[in-house]
Amino acid sequence: MAAQDTSPAPEEVAAPTMAPHGTDYAAIAMRRERRNNLALVSPALLILVVGASGPLVVMLIYSFLAAGDYGGVVWEFSTQGWFQVFLQRDMFDDTIGFADAHLSIFWRSLSLAFITTVLCVIFGFPTAYFIATRPPEQRSLWLFLVTIPFWTNLLIRTYAIMEVIRNEGLVNTALMKAGLISQPIQMLYTDFAIMLGMTYVYLPLMVLPLYASMEKLDFRLVEASYDLYASRMNTLRRIILPLVKPGLIAGSILVFVPCLGAYVTPRVLGGGKRLMLGNLIELQFGQGRNWPLGAALSITLLLIVMVALLIYVRNASRQGGAHG
């Protein structure tokens, strides 16, 4: 877009009309605008380069260094960090095998993030639809209610969930009082607890982009669909879903990516026993004292996210193409 705006073609067209006395005001204005644009984006560029790429480069370098005995790194080239991401040397016979513990954590992270994303879609879609179909003056109130959790510290919210689902918590106490169960159900420190926590935390990130898409949806199209004999289910599948797909994709990315690297929620609700990638990485920089492995794991996480996104976006766009 920007390239189009600043391409020389419009200058040539504009020049004769705008510069009757031979001075190319249009070209000057264009150049000035380009300079101004650069000046405007430079702070953002600076932050992006220094703030985002900088740490990434540091990570990349660290992952190829040797681990220091008391944490930190030793400045000598080593592939041990990357080796340990996927493989491990058997302590007794020195054979090389897969690092099962790491792989299972990768797998758990991926599946928990995926299921959480699906749960967020299941809960977020009707919520967004509900808000989008309210009268306009009520919508901001509902949006406000949805974003309330954002106003509270993540840790506090997570502990609140803990309070609800722990063995002596709200749910178990209520169920026992009602005589439905005699023993408390173990919910805390399970994958269920982690998913519940993450769904709760990230649901607004699904609702907001979905709502943004649905608000733009022309509900007369829904009527047209009904008029043409489409049931509610078919209308959802053939009309509404394809039209709100941008929101669905954005929401899914916004939920899936942070879930994959989640740290606080699995730490508190998983009780340190059910690790996710974020916890594994933290472990290497902390107790594990293996910074190169931590750095390699971080970059692996980044790569997984990028591959997942690529697959997702490609699938979504191909589906869009097939729909017409």
Place this chain on the structure above:
Amino acid sequence: MYRACEGVGKLQATVTQVQPGERAAARLGTGQGAVAIALKGVSKVFGSGADAFKAVDDVSVDIRQNEFFTLLGPSGCGKTTLLRLIAGFEHPTSGEIRLKGKDISPLPPFDRPVNTVFQSYALFPHMTVAQNIAFGLEMLRRPKSEVQETVDRMLKLVRMEQLANRRTSQISGGQQQRVALARALAPQPEVLLLDEPLSALDYKLRKEMQIELKRLQSETGITFIFVTHDQEEALTMSDRIAVMSEGNILQIGSPREIYDHPAQRFVADFIGESNFLKAEVVRPLDPGAEIRLPSGATLTAGVPEGMRPAGSVTVVVRPEHARVVADPAAGALRGRLTNIVYFGTDTHYHVELPQDGEFIVRMQNQRGSEASFETGDEVGIEIGDGAPQVLKD
């Protein structure tokens, strides 16, 4: 799902290949007099309390099968709302809607054998033209081959074959309107609701589509309920016209009845041009009545059905039902010519009357009849016997 289209197979056969005998048989079969849609005391109130608004007010009408029924009225009079009630997008606040004698109030829109050409087109932006047209048929689970065949036929009908694979966001407004029409026609509904379906087309295409619509109506047996702002379109296409105002139907009748015998001032004013005159009823005739104009002339006038006129009334005279004559004493009225407007096929004469204000006369131009009057002339106006129509208000 209500079987919208039993017998559609038959109808399709008639669309593609019409044998005159067959068509007549089909028409007799459906029965000219049978009622397709019956509205009984239908009202629709939007909102409640202080800002309640009655968009449709106690409307009762029987629309016959295969009829071309037109709703005509100014913006905001409730035409779209009436269509939405029939389609099922709104529910009547009171009253009843019957389709072929069956109460359809409990049916959702997708179970009604009724299709709509929306005023806003409402085409699906993520689909191509062909996919839009196929949508209804797919939802009715028609076999693929039949869908394909019908879509091709519809594309041809609305002259969109070339653009079949365009996205609907990439075609012009008039083209969108044609796609909307094709999409609603494709499933061959019992009743087709058309909300100003031709308003975005240019004059030539509009005329062509009008003829196509009439042809479709006579060949398919579909009942057309048509909304338009365009009175000429209403007069030329309709079997019957309902003139609406503020949620009420003021008059229902054939185009000729509506034009020649408007019952109310609003109807006369809305359709065609009108001259309104005060008059006294001399005596009732059968049919009609004898009236006396303030100028003293007595004439026979038409009277709306069911009205027993007496005393002073308002009558309407269409501009083409009067003639300007040179002798002021010769006509029923006299006045001064203030303006002469030449229109090609005819000329409008504006005559200032002493009491009733301006009176417009429209006379056809004939070779040799040019320029016999000048502005400022004192002239007479001849009104044909039976030309005035007494109004209810």
